[in-house]
Amino acid sequence: MEMMQSGQLDMEQLFPVRRVLNPDGTLVGEEPNFTTEELMSAYRWMVYLRTFDVRALNLSRQGRMGTFAPFAGQEACQVGSAFWLRRGKDWLFPTYRDHGSMQVMGVPGADIIRYYMGDEWGSHAPEDVNVFPISIPIATQYLHAVGIGWAAKIRKQDNVAVSYVGDGGTSPGDFHEALNFAAVQNTGTIFIINNNGYAISTPNRKQFKTKTLAQRALAYDIPGYRVDGQDILATLQVCKEAFDRAVSGGGPTLIEFLTFRYGPHTTPDDPKKYRAQSEVEAWQAKDALERMKKYLINKGLLTEEQDAKMAEEALAAVNAEIAKAEAAPRPKLDDIFDYVYATPTPELEKQRAYLKAFLAKQGQGEAK
Amino acid sequence: MEMMQSGQLDMEQLFPVRRVLNPDGTLVGEEPNFTTEELMSAYRWMVYLRTFDVRALNLSRQGRMGTFAPFAGQEACQVGSAFWLRRGKDWLFPTYRDHGSMQVMGVPGADIIRYYMGDEWGSHAPEDVNVFPISIPIATQYLHAVGIGWAAKIRKQDNVAVSYVGDGGTSPGDFHEALNFAAVQNTGTIFIINNNGYAISTPNRKQFKTKTLAQRALAYDIPGYRVDGQDILATLQVCKEAFDRAVSGGGPTLIEFLTFRYGPHTTPDDPKKYRAQSEVEAWQAKDALERMKKYLINKGLLTEEQDAKMAEEALAAVNAEIAKAEAAPRPKLDDIFDYVYATPTPELEKQRAYLKAFLAKQGQGEAK
Amino acid sequence: MAKMTLIQAINDAMKVAMRRDDRVFIIGEDVGLNGGVFRATEGIFAEFGEERAIDAPLAESGFVGVSTSMAVFGLRPIVEVQFDGFLAPAHEHLVNHIARIRNRSRGRFTCPMVLRIPSFGGIKALEHHSESIENWYANNPGLKIVVPSNPYDAKGLMLAALEDPDPVLYMEPKRLYRSFRAEVPEEYYTVEIGKAAVAREGTDVTLISYGVHVHTCLEAADKAAAKGISCEVIDLRSINPLDEETFLASVKKTGRAVVVTEAPKTGGFHSEIIARINDSVLDYLEAPVARVTGFDVPMPYLLSEDLYLPNADRVLEAIEGVKNY
Amino acid sequence: MAKMTLIQAINDAMKVAMRRDDRVFIIGEDVGLNGGVFRATEGIFAEFGEERAIDAPLAESGFVGVSTSMAVFGLRPIVEVQFDGFLAPAHEHLVNHIARIRNRSRGRFTCPMVLRIPSFGGIKALEHHSESIENWYANNPGLKIVVPSNPYDAKGLMLAALEDPDPVLYMEPKRLYRSFRAEVPEEYYTVEIGKAAVAREGTDVTLISYGVHVHTCLEAADKAAAKGISCEVIDLRSINPLDEETFLASVKKTGRAVVVTEAPKTGGFHSEIIARINDSVLDYLEAPVARVTGFDVPMPYLLSEDLYLPNADRVLEAIEGVKNY
Numbered sequence A, B: 001m002e003m004m005q006s007g008q009l010d011m012e013q014l015f016p017v018r019r020v021l022n023p024d025g026t027l028v029g030e031e032p033n034f035t036t037e038e039l040m041s042a043y044r045w046m047v048y049l050r051t052f053d054v055r056a057l058n059l060s061r062q063g064r065m066g067t068f069a070p071f072a073g074q075e076a077c078q079v080g081s082a083f084w085l086r087r088g089k090d091w092l093f094p095t096y097r098d099h100g101s102m103q104v105m106g107v108p109g110a111d112i113i114r115y116y117m118g119d120e121w122g123s124h125a126p127e128d129v130n131v132f133p134i135s136i137p138i139a140t141q142y143l144h145a146v147g148i149g150w151a152a153k154i155r156k157q158d159n160v161a162v163s164y165v166g167d168g169g170t171s172p173g174d175f176h177e178a179l180n181f182a183a184v185q186n187t188g189t190i191f192i193i194n195n196n197g198y199a200i201s202t203p204n205r206k207q208f209k210t211k212t213l214a215q216r217a218l219a220y221d222i223p224g225y226r227v228d229g230q231d232i233l234a235t236l237q238v239c240k241e242a243f244d245r246a247v248s249g250g251g252p253t254l255i256e257f258l259t260f261r262y263g264p265h266t267t268p269d270d271p272k273k274y275r276a277q278s279e280v281e282a283w284q285a286k287d288a289l290e291r292m293k294k295y296l297i298n299k300g301l302l303t304e305e306q307d308a309k310m311a312e313e314a315l316a317a318v319n320a321e322i323a324k325a326e327a328a329p330r331p332k333l334d335d336i337f338d339y340v341y342a343t344p345t346p347e348l349e350k351q352r353a354y355l356k357a358f359l360a361k362q363g364q365g366e367a368k
Numbered sequence C, D: 001m002a003k004m005t006l007i008q009a010i011n012d013a014m015k016v017a018m019r020r021d022d023r024v025f026i027i028g029e030d031v032g033l034n035g036g037v038f039r040a041t042e043g044i045f046a047e048f049g050e051e052r053a054i055d056a057p058l059a060e061s062g063f064v065g066v067s068t069s070m071a072v073f074g075l076r077p078i079v080e081v082q083f084d085g086f087l088a089p090a091h092e093h094l095v096n097h098i099a100r101i102r103n104r105s106r107g108r109f110t111c112p113m114v115l116r117i118p119s120f121g122g123i124k125a126l127e128h129h130s131e132s133i134e135n136w137y138a139n140n141p142g143l144k145i146v147v148p149s150n151p152y153d154a155k156g157l158m159l160a161a162l163e164d165p166d167p168v169l170y171m172e173p174k175r176l177y178r179s180f181r182a183e184v185p186e187e188y189y190t191v192e193i194g195k196a197a198v199a200r201e202g203t204d205v206t207l208i209s210y211g212v213h214v215h216t217c218l219e220a221a222d223k224a225a226a227k228g229i230s231c232e233v234i235d236l237r238s239i240n241p242l243d244e245e246t247f248l249a250s251v252k253k254t255g256r257a258v259v260v261t262e263a264p265k266t267g268g269f270h271s272e273i274i275a276r277i278n279d280s281v282l283d284y285l286e287a288p289v290a291r292v293t294g295f296d297v298p299m300p301y302l303l304s305e306d307l308y309l310p311n312a313d314r315v316l317e318a319i320e321g322v323k324n325y
C-alpha cells in the first residue's frame, strides 16, 4: 500500500518540463523578464559556441588536435548554466563536453583547443577564472562542486559552484554521494544533468528505469527540475533561480536538461551504430539557436542581416582562438617534471637529467 | 514551482510506518494471517538470538573472541527478513551485524563465533546454505545481492537475494549503484536498511537530510517501505510481500526498518559518548520480544512457564554452539596458503616451505 | 589458421568461448550493440543477444560488483572496463572481495571472472586513457594478471583465463590492438597462465618485459645485434603468477639484464623482477640490472607522451650500459 | 617536553596546527563528538567545534572527494580514513585527481591535504582492518607517503605534512599507537619529509624498514648483537620521497642488507629498495639483499595473524643468512 502510493506518483507531472519558448520561437506563457542585453548576449554565445564546436571537430578530424567531444545541440544548456556565474568568485567543474560553459565562464577557446591538442597548459585557467580542469572520470566532479560550497560556508562566503554530468553520469556512486553531502550541508551547489539520451551508445532505458532524472532529487529533499534543453530562455530562467537559491543559502538544486548531441560522442565514434538519423532530425527541428533567433526577430531585436553578421564575427573569433592555440609554444620537456610537486624530488631531478642527456645524445636536444 | 511540488510531498505520510502490533502487544488493525507455527517459530528465533547476542558479547569482553558487533534490539528485523528465504535456493548477503539473519538462514552459531574468534573457517557456510561471508566494506554487498538476481534471471531461475545495510550504509555510492542496477534489470532483490539511528557515533541527521530512507526508492521507481523494526509481525509481513514480489518477477524492494541497537557498536565502543541512556530506555520500552510475548500470551499461544522454558532451551542451544566453536580445531598453517588460489602458485609453495622450516627451527612446529 | 590482429584474436577468443560455454557473458560499457569503443566485442551482440553482451549502466563499481556474485552463482563474466584509468572506481571490489572470496570462505565461494582492461599508452588518447595500473594489483594476492604481446597469446591467454577457477586481470596493450597481424588457429587452445616465453634467444644480455615493450625490446635487440650484442628477450606474459624460472635461467646465462616497463619508475613492478634476480642469481651478475621505465610523473598528455614512453633507443642505451659496465 | 604515546603525539600535532592555522580542519567518520574510533581526535571537537571536526556521512569517496576541492579552495583538510582497508572506495579520487591536480593544471590548482590512514596489522582486529596498502600508491607520482615509527616523528611529520603544498598520505602504525611513550616537545616543530633516520648505528648488516618494523629490526639487532653481529637500522620515515642516500650509504658501509616490510612479498615496496641498491651499490654487496615480508596471501584473520607478520626471529634468521653468505 505504501508501494502503491509511491508507485502512483506521476513523476513526469511532478517534474513538468520547464519551457518558455515553443520550438517555433513563440512564447509558451508570459514574457520572461530578461534585459535585451542578456537576451542578445545569450544568443551571441550560442552562435559563437556552435561555430566553435563545428570547427573544433574538424580540427580533430584533420588531426590538428586529438580526440574531441563535440556539444553541438547542447548550447542552450551550456550557456544557460554558466551565464549567471560571477567570474573570479564562482566555480565551474566541467566534463569533457562542457567547453561551452567553460568559455562563457571565461576560459579562452584557445586553451580548450590546446587541451585537446594534448597540452596540459590548456587546463591552466586564467587566474580570475575558477574553472577546474575538465574531469574525465565520470561524476567525480560533482563532489568537487560540493566541496567548494562547503568550504565557502566554513569561510562565511557565498561562492557558488556548478558541476555537470550527462545521463550516464548519474549512475556512478559519486553522483549519489555528492547529492547527499550537499543536502546534509545545504551547500550552494548547482548540479546539472545534461541528459542527451545516450552515454556513448547506451540509451537512457539501459541507464536507469525512471521516466525522469530530476526525481532523484526526491531522495535527498532538494529541489529538482526538468528543463527543455533546447530553450535558452528556460535554461537561463531555471539556472537563475538555482543561482539565487545557492547565493542566498538556500542550498543545492538538481537540474535535468533534456537535450541531444547532434554529433558523435567523440571524434572516432559512429552514432549510426546506435541511433536513427530520424531521431537526430527530430531534435534538430527543435534547435535552440533557431528557436531563439525566431524569438529575437519576432521581438524586433534581430534582423537576418545582423544574424549573418553575428555568424561572421563568431567565425572570425573562433579562427582567432584556433590561430592562438596553434601559435602557442609546444609543451617543454621540463613541464612534465616541474608540476608533479611544488618542488621536484631528488629522484625526479635525476630522471629529468637522464632524459635530457639521452635526448642530447640522440641529437634531439629538447625537441621531439 | 516544480520545486514546491516535490518539496510539498510529505514523505512520512507517503511512507507511513508499517505496524501490526502496538508496543503493548495489542493489534493495530485486523489479525494478520500467520500460522501458529510461524508465530511460535519467529518468537523462538528472537529469544534464541537475544540469548546468543548477549553471550557472544560477553565472550568478546572476556577475550574468548575478538571484536564483536552485537544486534540486541534488532532481532525482529533479522528474523523477519530471513524468515521466508528458501534454504539452498535463496541468498543472503549480511553485514557484520546480521548474524541473526545468518542463523535463521541456516548458518550454525558456532561458525559465527569462530569467525569472531578470528578463523576464516567461520565463513565457510554449509553447502546448502547460500550465505555470503560477512561483508565489512559497507554497502558493497548490495551489489552482490543484485548480481544473484540478475544471474538467476539469465538462467531462468527464481533465486531471491536479501542484503542489508545500516543507516550509514545508505551513504556509499554502492548503495545507489545497486538500487539503480536492480531497478533497470528488475532483479528479485530485497534491500534491507536497518536504520538504528547511528553509524557508530554518527546520528541520522549528519548522515542524511531526509525524514525517511524509504523515499530513496522514489529515485528508482521501486517500492519502498518504512517498518516498525520492533514489531516482528510487521517485519514478517512486509518481507513476505517483498519475497513474493521477488519470486514472481516483480522486481526489487527497499525496506527501511526503524530500529535500535541496545548495546555498543562493537565491543570497544562506548555509546555513552554519543547517545543518552534515556534514548536507549525509550527503545527498550518498545522491545520486540516483550511485544510479541504479550501478543502470544493474549492469544493463548504462550504461558510464562513455556516462555521461561523457551529461554532455558535457548541458553542451552547457545552454549552448545559456543562449546562447539571452542572445541573446533584451530586454523592450520596450511590454511593461509591453500585458499588464495585453487592451486597455490610455485612462489606460494616456496613461502609455505620457508615458514614451516622457520617454525621447525624455532621448535614451534605447526603450533603458534 | 588465419591472420589476425591482437584485437581480432581477443574477439575471436570470446566468441569461441561463448559458443562452447553458455555461462560466459560479457558486461561493460557499450560492449553490446556498439561492439565496444575499440570494437573488441564486435559481432557478439548480434550472435549472442543482449543477455550475453550486456551494456551496463555507467558505474564500474556497479558492474564489477554485480559480476562478482554472478561468477559466484556459476556464470563466467568477462568484464570490460573501457579504459585502464576507469578501473579505479571498482578498486574496492577487486581488493576486498574478488581477490579474497575464495580465501575468506575457505573455498566455499569462488569468483572465476575475467576482467578485460585496455591498458598502457602509445595511442595518443585523452588523459586517464593510457595508464599502467598493474601496480595497483601486483602486490594483491588472489588475483592473476596476464598481458599478451601478440595475437596468438591473446587468444590462448583469454581462453586460459576463462578456464581459470580464479579471477584474472587481462591487460590489453591498446597500442598493439591493430599494429600487426599474426597467425592464429581458428580452433580452441590455451596458453598456460604463469609461463613466460623466450621471444628471442641471445647470449649477452637478457631483456625482460611484457606487453607493448616486448616489441620495444625486440627492436632494441635488432639494433644491438647490429652492434654485435646478442640479446635474449623474455616475454613474461603473466605478472602473477610470475615465471621467475625462465628469466632467472636467462640471466644466469647472460649475467646481464635490462627490465623494461612503462609504469613510473619508483615502485614499479619491474623492481620485483630485480629483487628476484637479487634473491637467486646475484652472483651471476656482471653488471647491475638496468631498468628502462616511465618517469615518476603522471602520464603526460599526448603532445608529451613520446617523452615519457620507453623506446628502443633508451633500451639500446641500457643494453650498452650493462654490456660495457 | 612531555611523555606521549604515538597517538597522543598525533592528537597533539593536530591541535597545535589547528590553533595556529584556522584553515586546518578534520573530516572523517566519527572524528567529531566521538573523538575517532582510536581516540586520535579526542578533545578536538570540544575545542574547535563541529565545523572543524566534521563527522562526514559514511562515504570515503565522498569525503575524500569534497576535501579535494576544499583544499583547492584554500582550506587544509586532515582526512581520517577509519581503517586502511576502507581507503579503497576513495582510490579514484586519489589517483585521478588528488595526485594530479597540480600537474594537470600546470600549478593553477593545488591540493594540500593530509590523509590519515591507520595502517598495518598486529592489533588482532577484524578483517580489512590490518592492511598494508602503501603499494596502491608507492608507484603513484604526485602523492607523498610518510610513516612515523615513534611519537617524536609522528608529531613532526604531521606538522610537516600540514605545511606541505602537496597531498601527503600519513600512514599510522596502529600497533604503535599505545605501545610505548617517548619525549615529545610541546611546541611546534617539523620533521622533514623525505629524510630517513638512522635508528641504530652498526657495521655488519643494514636493516631497512619503516613504521612498526623499525622496532622489529631494533629487536632483531639486539638479538644479533648478542651473537656478535652489529646491525645498523634505517627508519625510512618516508616512502615517497624516498631517501636513498641514507640507506645506500649504510649498505655501502656494511655490504649486507635486510629489508623488512609487512605487505605481501611479491611486488611489495621493499623491492624498490632492493632495486635502488642494485642501481647504485651492487658492487659493494657481499650477499644478496634479504627480504623479510608478509606472505603472498590476504591478511589472515586474527588467530593466524602472527603467522603472517614479520617478527624479530625471522629478521634475525635473515641477518645471519646475509652475514654467513
Ligand SMILES: Cc1ncc(C[n+]2csc(CCOP(=O)(O)OP(=O)(O)O)c2C)c(N)n1
Binding pocket: A097, A136, A137, A138, A165, A166, A167, A168, A169, A170, A194, A196, A198, A199, A200, A265, C029, C058, C060, C082, C086, C089
Ligand atoms: C569512470 C569512467 N568510466 C568510463 C568512462 C568512459 N566514458 C567517457 S564518456 C562516457 C559516456 C558518458 O555519457 P554521459 O554521462 O551521458 O555524458 P555524454 O558523453 O553523453 O555527454 C564514458 C563511458 C569515463 N570517462 N569515466
Ligand SMILES: Cc1ncc(C[n+]2csc(CCOP(=O)(O)OP(=O)(O)O)c2C)c(N)n1
Binding pocket: B097, B136, B137, B138, B165, B166, B167, B168, B169, B170, B194, B196, B198, B199, B200, B265, D029, D058, D060, D082, D086, D089
Ligand atoms: C567502507 C567502510 N568504511 C568504514 C567502515 C568502518 N565502519 C564499520 S561499521 C561503521 C558504521 C556503520 O553504521 P551503519 O551503516 O548505520 O550500520 P550499524 O553499524 O549501525 O549497524 C563504520 C564506519 C567500514 N566497515 N567500511
Ligand SMILES: [Mg+2]
Binding pocket: A166, A167, A168, A194, A195, A196, A197, A198, A199, A200
Ligand atoms: Mg549522455
Ligand SMILES: [Mg+2]
Binding pocket: B166, B167, B168, B194, B195, B196, B197, B198, B199, B200
Ligand atoms: Mg546504524
